Amino acid sequence: MIRFIFGRRNYYPSSGEIMASIEDPYVLIDKWxxxxxxxxxxxxxxxTDAFEKALGKAKYVEDYFQSGILFIKQVLSTEPHxxxxxxxxxxxxxxxxxxxxxxxxxxxxxxxxxxxLPDQPLLAEGKVRFHGEVVALVVxxxxxxxxxxxxxxxxxxxxxxxxxxxxxxxQRKDVLVHEEVGSNIAFRTRIRKGNVEEGxxxxxxxxxxEYRTHHQxxxxxxxxxxxxxxxxxxxxxxxxxxxxxxxAQSIIARVLGVPASxxxxxxxxxxxxxxxKDDEGPLTAAKAALTAYLTGRPSFILYTRxxxxxxxxxxxxxxxxxxxxxxxxxxxxxIDVTIIHDTGAYANRGPFILWRATVHASGPxxxxxxxxxxxxxxxxxxxxxxxxxxxxxxxQFAAExxxxxxxxxxxxxxxxxRLRNMLRPGxxxxxxxxxxxxxxxxxxxxxxxxxxxxxxxxxxxGVSTGRFRRGIGIGVAWxxxxxxxxxxxxxxxxxxxxxxGSVTAFTGIVEMGQGSPTSSHRQIVAEVLGAPIEKxxxxxxxxxxxxxxxxxxxxxxxxxxxxxxxAAAKIRERLNKLASELLNCSPDEVVIREGKxxxxxxxxxxxxxxELIKHAYSRGVDLSATGYxxxxxxxxxxxxxxxxxxxxxxxxxxIAEVEVDTETGKVRVLKVWPALAAGRIINPQQVExxxxxxxxxxxxxVLMEQLVFDDKGRLLNPDLTDYVVPTALDVPEIAKPVxxxxxxxxGPFGAKGVGEMALIPAPAAIANAxxxxxxxxxxxxxxxxxxxxxxxxxxxxxK
Amino acid sequence: MYVKxxxxxxxxxxxxxxxxxxxxxxxLRLKLGIKSVKRGCERAECGACTVLLNGSPVYSCTLLTxxxxxxxxxxxxxxxxxxxxxxxxxxxxxxxxxxxxFCTPGFIVTxxxxxxxxxxxxxxxxxxxxxxxxxRCTGYKKIIEAVTKAVESIK
Ligand code: FES
Ligand code: FES
Numbered sequence: 001m002i003r004f005i006f007g008r009r010n011y012y013p014s015s016g017e018i019m020a021s022i023e024d025p026y027v028l029i030d031k032w033x034x035x036x037x038x039x040x041x042x043x044x045x046x047x048t049d050a051f052e053k054a055l056g057k058a059k060y061v062e063d064y065f066q067s068g069i070l071f072i073k074q075v076l077s078t079e080p081h082x083x084x085x086x087x088x089x090x091x092x093x094x095x096x097x098x099x100x101x102x103x104x105x106x107x108x109x110x111x112x113x114x115x116x117l118p119d120q121p122l123l124a125e126g127k128v129r130f131h132g133e134v135v136a137l138v139v140x141x142x143x144x145x146x147x148x149x150x151x152x153x154x155x156x157x158x159x160x161x162x163x164x165x166x167x168x169x170x171q172r173k174d175v176l177v178h179e180e181v182g183s184n185i186a187f188r189t190r191i192r193k194g195n196v197e198e199g200x201x202x203x204x205x206x207x208x209x210e211y212r213t214h215h216q217x218x219x220x221x222x223x224x225x226x227x228x229x230x231x232x233x234x235x236x237x238x239x240x241x242x243x244x245x246x247x248a249q250s251i252i253a254r255v256l257g258v259p260a261s262x263x264x265x266x267x268x269x270x271x272x273x274x275x276x277k278d279d280e281g282p283l284t285a286a287k288a289a290l291t292a293y294l295t296g297r298p299s300f301i302l303y304t305r306x307x308x309x310x311x312x313x314x315x316x317x318x319x320x321x322x323x324x325x326x327x328x329x330x331x332x333x334x335i336d337v338t339i340i341h342d343t344g345a346y347a348n349r350g351p352f353i354l355w356r357a358t359v360h361a362s363g364p365x366x367x368x369x370x371x372x373x374x375x376x377x378x379x380x381x382x383x384x385x386x387x388x389x390x391x392x393x394x395x396q397f398a399a400e401x402x403x404x405x406x407x408x409x410x411x412x413x414x415x416x417x418r419l420r421n422m423l424r425p426g427x428x429x430x431x432x433x434x435x436x437x438x439x440x441x442x443x444x445x446x447x448x449x450x451x452x453x454x455x456x457x458x459x460x461x462g463v464s465t466g467r468f469r470r471g472i473g474i475g476v477a478w479x480x481x482x483x484x485x486x487x488x489x490x491x492x493x494x495x496x497x498x499x500x501g502s503v504t505a506f507t508g509i510v511e512m513g514q515g516s517p518t519s520s521h522r523q524i525v526a527e528v529l530g531a532p533i534e535k536x537x538x539x540x541x542x543x544x545x546x547x548x549x550x551x552x553x554x555x556x557x558x559x560x561x562x563x564x565x566x567a568a569a570k571i572r573e574r575l576n577k578l579a580s581e582l583l584n585c586s587p588d589e590v591v592i593r594e595g596k597x598x599x600x601x602x603x604x605x606x607x608x609x610x611e612l613i614k615h616a617y618s619r620g621v622d623l624s625a626t627g628y629x630x631x632x633x634x635x636x637x638x639x640x641x642x643x644x645x646x647x648x649x650x651x652x653x654x655i656a657e658v659e660v661d662t663e664t665g666k667v668r669v670l671k672v673w674p675a676l677a678a679g680r681i682i683n684p685q686q687v688e689x690x691x692x693x694x695x696x697x698x699x700x701x702v703l704m705e706q707l708v709f710d711d712k713g714r715l716l717n718p719d720l721t722d723y724v725v726p727t728a729l730d731v732p733e734i735a736k737p738v739x740x741x742x743x744x745x746x747g748p749f750g751a752k753g754v755g756e757m758a759l760i761p762a763p764a765a766i767a768n769a770x771x772x773x774x775x776x777x778x779x780x781x782x783x784x785x786x787x788x789x790x791x792x793x794x795x796x797x798x799k
Numbered sequence: 800m801y802v803k804x805x806x807x808x809x810x811x812x813x814x815x816x817x818x819x820x821x822x823x824x825x826x827l828r829l830k831l832g833i834k835s836v837k838r839g840c841e842r843a844e845c846g847a848c849t850v851l852l853n854g855s856p857v858y859s860c861t862l863l864t865x866x867x868x869x870x871x872x873x874x875x876x877x878x879x880x881x882x883x884x885x886x887x888x889x890x891x892x893x894x895x896x897x898x899x900x901f902c903t904p905g906f907i908v909t910x911x912x913x914x915x916x917x918x919x920x921x922x923x924x925x926x927x928x929x930x931x932x933x934x935r936c937t938g939y940k941k942i943i944e945a946v947t948k949a950v951e952s953i954k
Contacts (some may be wrong), residue, residue, distance in 0.1 A: 050892040053900025054907060056835025056875045063834050144818075221839045221847055221901040221935050271837070271901030272935050305840040513899030513936040685895040689937060693898065696938030720844035720933065728929040728939045 021573035021587075025629040028569035029562065032528060033743060033750050039593055040523045040533055041749055044685035047519040048537075049269065049511060058269045061225040061241050065300050069227070070099060072291050072301040073146035075136040075153045076310060077128035080380040080713040081162035081177070084127055084135070088154040092138055095152060097145035100295055102137040107290065109257025113283055117186065119178055120346040120383075122255055122286055127160070129177055129345035130380050131714040132310035139291050139299065162380040164713050166319065166342040169379050177345060177378035186343055187351040189358040189374035191641030193430050199334025199369030203325025205409040207402050211322060212780045213394035213763070215707045216315035218387060219725050222271020224284040224312065225302040228292035237264045238289050242281025243273050244550030245508050245543040251282040252289040263289070267541030273512035274697070275386030278552045279348055280312040309718035313385025314707065316353055317342040320398040324367075326406045330420040334369035335402075335430075337361045339395060343376045344383035350376040353384065355484040357391035359645040362430045363399035364441050364478035365421040370430040372641065381713045386552060388694060388756045389479075393701070393763050396477040397781065400764035404473070405777060413458065414768070415449045418476055431636070431645045438752065440677030440742030441651035445476060447738045448675040452655040461657075462772045467798070469660045470670075471773025475764025476653040480646030481558055481744065481753050485636040489555075490629060492546040493563035495525065495571060497623040501595075501610040503529060503536045505567070506545035509560040514690060514755050516556035517541075520682040521564050524748050528568035529575070530592025531609055538564075546626055554650065554753025557682060558744070559631070565748040567627030574621050579612055631746065648744040651677040652757040654695065656732075656765040660773045662792050665785030667770055668732075669699050672762075675738035679752035684739075691758040692734050698762025700726040706782050804868045808833075809877025815864070823859040823867060824848045827874065835875035835904040839933070846932030849905040850874045856912040858931075875904045883914045886949040894945040898936035905932050910946045920950035 022028060035041075052058045089101040104111050104125035114120035124135045136153050140146035163175045169184040177184055200206060226240035236256075242248040245265040253260040265285060270277065277284075284301060291299035303311070321338040339357050343350035358374040407417035422442045428434050449455065454472065461470040482489040494506040505525055511517050517540035526533040539545070548563045549555065575597075576587040583590065583606070585599045598606035607615075616623050634644025655673040660666075674691050681687050704724045708716040717723045743750025767778045770788070776795050780787065792798060801816035808831060815830055824841070827833040827850070836859050839847035843861040850859045851873040878884050887907050890896075897903050906929065913928040925946050926939075934942060 044895070046892055046895075047897070049900065050895075050897040051888065053897050054888040054891045054903050055879055056837075056904035056907075058900050059834070060837075060901065062828075062838060065829075067829065219933075219935050221845060221899065221933065222837070223839070270899060271839075272899045274935075302838075305842065305844075515898065689895050689898055689941060692938035692940045693936045694938075696940075697935065719842055720840055721842070725933060725935065726939075727931075727933060728926040728943060731926075731939045731943070734938065734940050 021577050023570050025566045025627065028566050029746055032565060032569060033745065035749065039527055041527045041682055045519060045523055045533065045683060047515045047686065048522065049518040060222055060269050060271055061227060061239055062302060064227050064239050070139050070141065070291065070295060070297050070299040071143045071146045072287060072299055073138045073150040074134045074307060075138060075150050077124060077131060077133040077135055079128055079157045079159055080131045081160040082128050082157035083160060084124060085156040085158050087136060091154065092149040092152040095145065095149040097141035098138065098149045099141065100139045101153060102139065102291060102294060106294060107255055109255050112254065113251055113286065114347060115349050116351040117347040120348065122283060130382050131712055132382055133345065134311060137287055137291060139295060162713060164379050164381060164709065166340055166377040166379055169377050170340065170375060177380060184378040185375055186347040186378050187354060187376040189354050189641065191358060191370055191372040191430055193432055193642065194369035196334045196336050196369045196371045200325045202327055203333045204328040205406055206323065206325045207405040207409065208323040209401065209779050211320040211398040211401065213318045213397060214781055215317045216387060216701045216705055217309055217707060217723060218274040218276035220272030220274055220276060223303045223305055223308040224277065224280050226285045226288035227298065227300045228288035229298045230292045230296055233264060235262050235264045236289055236292060237266065238285045239266045239268060240281060240285035240288065241270045241277050242267055242285055243278035243510055243512065243552050245510065245541055246547040247550060248282040248285040249543040252286050255286045255290055256293050265543040267510045270510055270512035274388045275390065275552055276312050277512065278550055279385035306718040310382065310715050313348050313383050315387035316384035316391060318394040320395060322398045322402050324402045324406060326410060328410065330410060330412055330417055332365055332367045332421045335362055335367050337372045339372065339374040341376045341384065342379055344379055344381040346383040347376060348383050348385045350384055352484060353391035357395040358641060359431050359480065359484060360392050360478060361395050361399060363396055363403065364423045364476055364651055366423055366427045367430055381709060382715065388697065389760045390553065392477065392479055393698065393760050396475060396760055397763040397767060400475045400768060401777065401779065404768050404771065413455065414474060415445065415454055419445060429645065432642045433644050438648045438679060438742045438744045440740035441476065441653065444651060444675040444677045444738055444740040445653050448653050448655055448673055451735065451738060452673040454655060457657065462775060467661060467663050469662060469773040470657065471660065471769040472655065472657045473765050473768025473772050474653065474655045475761030475768060477761040477764065478649045478651050479554065479753065479757060479760055481648045481650060482553065482555065482631055482646055485638065485645060486633045489549060489559060489631045491559050491563035492548040492626055492628045493567050494546055494626050495567040495624065497571065497613055499613065499617055501531065501535055501613040503531055505538045505564055506542065507538060507540050507560065507564060508543065508545045508548050509556050510541035510551045512551060514556050515686045516560060519686050520557040521561050523682055524561050524565050525568045528565060528572050532595040554755040554757065556755065558747050558751050558753040561748040562629045562746065563627035565627065566629050567625040570625040570627065571623055575612060575616065578616055578619065578621050582607060582615060647746060648752060650752040650757055652761055654758065654761040654765040656769045658766060658769040658773055660770055660788060662798050665788035665792065667703055667783055667788060669766060671733040671735065672765065673735040674758050676754065676757055677740040677742045678754050678757060679744045679747050680741050680750040681739050682749060682751055687754050688737060690754050691737050694756065694758035695734055695762055696726050696731055698759040699732065699766060702763045702766045702781055703783055706784065802865050804864050806867050806869060807871040809873055817864040819865055821864050823862040823864050826864040827859060833874050833876060837901050837904065839901065846905040846909065847902055849908045849932065851908060851912060854915065856909045875908055878911055883911050883953055886952050887911065890945040890949040890952065894941045894948065896937060896941035896945040902932060902934040906942055910949065914950055914953055920947055
């Protein structure tokens with residue numbers, strides 16, 4: 001849809017009668033999408049924050065803490081499921097330096113913080129639903145006093161029977177995590193495309209398996225924290241680590257029962273998020289804000305690592321039953337999938353996560369007949385939430401294991417088989433969405449197979465009977481851009497140019513390591529305005545910027561920077577017009593490049609950027625703009641899961657080479673080759689960093705990270721000694737990524753999402769490589785040495 | 800019940816009143832304004848709080864401040880002008896080895912000690928030296944690359 005809007009005629013005092021410049025975001029996005037030459041886009045421009053971070057001068061939440069500020073300590077439930085008969089705070093209040101103990105009954109607004117369903121209190125009310133749920137906040141003059149007093153809060157529990165296994169929870173009606181729901185099913189999804197019976201009847205081979213995947217903790221290096229300061233700037237200001245300042249603002253406003261305009265949220269540098277601080281961030285902020293509101297004093301909360309691991313939401317654990325069929329010609333005929341997500345005590349973003357898993361269940365393949373059923377099931381465990389990949393790594397693991405097994409039964413090479421079924425422009429997804437552009441995955445996989453030496457290695461490995469066995473495996477995945485289905489999504493930012501020519505962009509996108517505001521946003525502004533990149537500053541993570549959505553779902557650049565581009569492009573149109581008058585040429589002939597403004601083909605007819613800005617100020621040209629863009633979305637029918645699921649998809653593939661020690665069970669990932677079809681690569685160095693980080697985080701998930709719960713659902717390893725994440729010694733060789741720049745028509749310069757991508761196929765690629773090495777299908781994660789040891793024994797792999 | 804502790808911090812003599820159970824990380828961050836030491840776990844598991852104690856890298860979260868009376872502590876603030884740290888910082892920036900940055904000061908202090916020790920900069924030695932520092936963002940590849948280049952540029 002291309003529309004031109006010509007505004008009414010404007011009058012500029014010195015320039016006579018002229019046409020208003022273009023302000024329509026569609027026109028501006030399209031214009032810059034067509035750019036052929038680039039000044040800074042596509043270059044490995046160093047991010048602005050790297051120096052101060054390397055020198056330890058960058059400020060994170062805790063760095064704003066000072067003595068004299070109240071400290072908040074959380075009191076966590078010691079029961080998995082119990083009624084709260086009473087909370088006795090007398091003893092705690094008598095402790096020295098204790099200021100207040102806050103419970104649910106103190107909340108002035110709504111004690112309701114569920115993102116998808118209204119099922120979750122900020123502080124437990126009536127009952128607790130998992131071991132570790134926050135029941136009370138103890139507020140004291142310092143941390144030691146708060147800690148000591150928190151142990152004296154007496155909670156009188158009446159234990160209820162609890163339930164930990166999602167399959168059991170699905171069946172039982174006598175033990176309900178949320179009585180008002182009437183079952184333990186929090187949410188259901190479904191897809192019905194074509195007729196699966198017919199599809200399976202055409203299949204020559206059928207594979208049916210059950211897969212299981214486990215929880216993962218984000219383990220961002222900086223634990224959650226928030227500092228709330230009443231009255232600063234005339235509002236209650238909260239400095240916090242949340243991935244969406246405007247969401248934190250609205251959650252705080254709801255809990256306090258005040259207008260959102262009374263709350264300001266600032267997100268400084270964040271020590272990692274990975275989705276976890278999208279869920280927990282606003283809650284952390286709300287606890288600090290509530291305390292500041294009730295005490296009238298600056299208040300600070302900082303989770304210990306243990307508290308963080310016990311309370312914040314995890315990557316979902318899943319059970320996936322998957323049946324798929326293919327014909328002898330190597331074409332998929334049907335899939336029938338049941339996805340069960342253990343959502344734990346609260347739905348949180350579980351319904352959204354389940355939707356994403358559901359619509360991606362096929363993998364990036366064309367399947368004529370599909371039936372998918374999803375269940376988001378309550379149990380009495382710490383709840384599930386957003387984590388890089390958002391329901392997708394687990395379902396791609398299952399889908400890709402199926403693809404390997406089908407290929408094996410058909411006697412085909414796994415890559416060959418995938419290529420025969422791969423989505424291409426003109427094909428439909430399992431939601432029957434017609435893909436009309438930006439589908440570069442087949443090309444990416446072909447290139448990847450070549451650079452990794454796939455075909456020969458696939459033949460050579462997997463036949464050894466010695467102690468060390470090599471395997472090579474592939475995982476191919478897709479990930480929809482923006483929110484699932486028709487859920488509204490938009491971008492926005494505000495840009496202004498000061499009199500000296502310096503430029504500031506204000507965005508709610510945060511800087512949590514991914515670097516979009518400190519690298520790609522700056523590049524986009526510099527490219528569009530033509531201003532020198534040193535003159536461009538991005539003020540990020542503030543609720544005072546227009547709401548442009550969260551920094552999640554790989555949208556920091558892909559969606560978050562659309563607003564930045566549109567705002568800059570509006571100003572550029574105005575500047576072009578002004579320059580055309582000053583230089584006596586048409587607006588189309590104006591070139592603004594690295595601070596020099598000149599006529600195309602005549603570099604001598606020029607002025608400087610600073611001069612141009614001075615003229616703009618004296619001639620009434622508005623040098624400020626917002627860049628609102630509402631993403632156009634098609635219809636989606638939830639009852640059958642058919643329709644437009646996303647405006648576009650990013651695609652990613654990974655080939656992994658592993659060595660399995662059949663005696664110790666240890667799997668070593670020797671090398672991974674990533675490929676990405678994510679539209680324009682704005683900053684290759686940052687994209688590479690995202691790919692490498694996600695690949696290693698994915699490897700940790702598959703091979704070593706495992707949360708262990710006891711029979712009360714209590715987390716037994718809330719620390720880094722027993723919850724093992726990769727160190728420098730574990731990293732595999734990571735090849736230079738293969739990029740296919742399949743431009744997305746609404747993305748800034750055609751960019752799609754990157755941040756999550758490389759994690760999504762990692763479980764599939766590594767598990768398929770281990771399966772190849774051993775000749776045994778791996779259906780369960782994590783693939784720990786014990787797990788491998790039992791597989792080796794069960795199948796008699798060593799004599 | 801405070802105890803007076805004196806030590807050398809970044810070349811200057813300091814005396815602070817501390818609780819007997821106070822960890823060095825808290826003394827540095829909360830009493831002496833040293834913010835490059837980060838609090839990642841407080842359990843000697845992540846390396847974000849790494850400082851140099853008499854020249855060797857240690858986790859400041861596992862030391863009681865009373866234990867270091869009379870010793871010498873150096874933090875990133877105190878070594879930032881050394882050629883080693885200058886090289887490390889510029890190579891980290893160049894290589895793209897900084898993402899969220901919460902782990903970075905710890906890595907740089909550890910790598911500084913590695914260079915000072917004059918260890919042969921093989922990939923294995925570098926990885927081993929960095930093993931006690933966790934980074935959840937970068938996947939380590941660019942960190943290892945940056946340290947290797949910094950060591951080479953110093954030689
Ligand atoms: S904070 Fe000291 S090692 Fe983690
Ligand atoms: S850069 Fe985030 S933990 Fe290392």
